[in-house]
Amino acid sequence: MNISHIEHIGIAVENLDEAIKYYENVLGMKCYSIEEVVDQKVKTAFFLVGDTKIELLESTSPDGPIGKYIAKKGQGIHHIAFAVNSTNTALKQAEERGVELIDKVSRKGAEGLNIGFLHPKSTLGVLTELCSKNEN
Numbered sequence: 001m002n003i004s005h006i007e008h009i010g011i012a013v014e015n016l017d018e019a020i021k022y023y024e025n026v027l028g029m030k031c032y033s034i035e036e037v038v039d040q041k042v043k044t045a046f047f048l049v050g051d052t053k054i055e056l057l058e059s060t061s062p063d064g065p066i067g068k069y070i071a072k073k074g075q076g077i078h079h080i081a082f083a084v085n086s087t088n089t090a091l092k093q094a095e096e097r098g099v100e101l102i103d104k105v106s107r108k109g110a111e112g113l114n115i116g117f118l119h120p121k122s123t124l125g126v127l128t129e130l131c132s133k134n135e136n
């Protein structure tokens with residue numbers, strides 16, 4: 001599947017402003033981007049740690065995926081995202097290896113990346129995102 005690194009860790013938060021304060025004032029990181037992803041019903045904030053990002057996710061609607069997640073499980077780690085060469089190729093490989101997909105083909109996520117999710121039923125309970133800058 002050609003995973004090069006952990007692209008980001010997605011963390012569901014109830015309040016983005018409060019969460020940013022913790023990451024900046026306690027952990028000493030710097031938020032470099034805030035972006036709303038309308039079709040995911042989230043507002044995101046990004047921090048860079050080495051090659052890996054922390055993606056904070058605040059729901060903009062209770063019926064969005066993060067809104068539902070927080071209602072059920074509370075705040076916390078929501079997903080892990082691996083960087084691959086081509087998300088579509090990696091999704092296809094995962095499906096061939098018996099993984100249930102949430103996304104059959106990639107779609108646009110935050111930062112213009114091509115993203116696709118594997119179902120946690122098939123990934124030992126970890127919601128797994130694959131992402132790539134380019135698509136084949």
Ligand code: ZN
Pocket residue numbers: 008010055079081129
């Ligand atoms: Zn993500």
